[in-house]
Amino acid sequence: MTLANLLSVNQIVPQMKATARWEAIGELVDVLVSTGKIRADERELIWESIKQREQTMSTGIGFGIAIPHASSEKVSEVVAAFGRSTTGIEFDSLDGQPVFFVVLFVVPKDQFQTHLRTLAAIAKFLNDKTVRDELGKAADATQILHVFENRSPRG
Secondary structure: OOHHHHOOHHHEEOOOOOOEHHHHHHHHHHHHHHOOOOOHHHHHHHHHHHHHHHHHOOOEEEOOEEOOEEEEOOOOOOEEEEEEEEEEEEOOOOOOOOEEEEEEEEEEOOOHHHHHHHHHHHHHHHOOHHHHHHHHHOOOHHHHHHHHHHHOOOO
């Protein structure tokens, strides 16, 4: 699995409207609903799972990156959405800086290893300044997906 396998053009928001953490998470959860990755009637349950995780500690990990995530019995495979903000999102990040890249993902309940591997892969991928620069310059969702496809480690 590569990170690019988790995303399609429709799961990428090249210009997020959100300016704050909870709005950003909601915006990306809505993307998962609109793309059929999660059912509309299960949106609130998944939102609550992510919110509960986020309240223990912000997933704004620094370098303009946030990776909100949760596990849920409402998904049977890993689902994800990616958002980019050119103005920055207040995310209560560990470094106190705004977030420009948000990767939200949900893993099936009781798949702890998958959860950790997905989180680690996303963090490692976005920790590369070249990747962040390319994602920042990409003109649209198609170009953003292209960065994920060309830069994602195989494995």
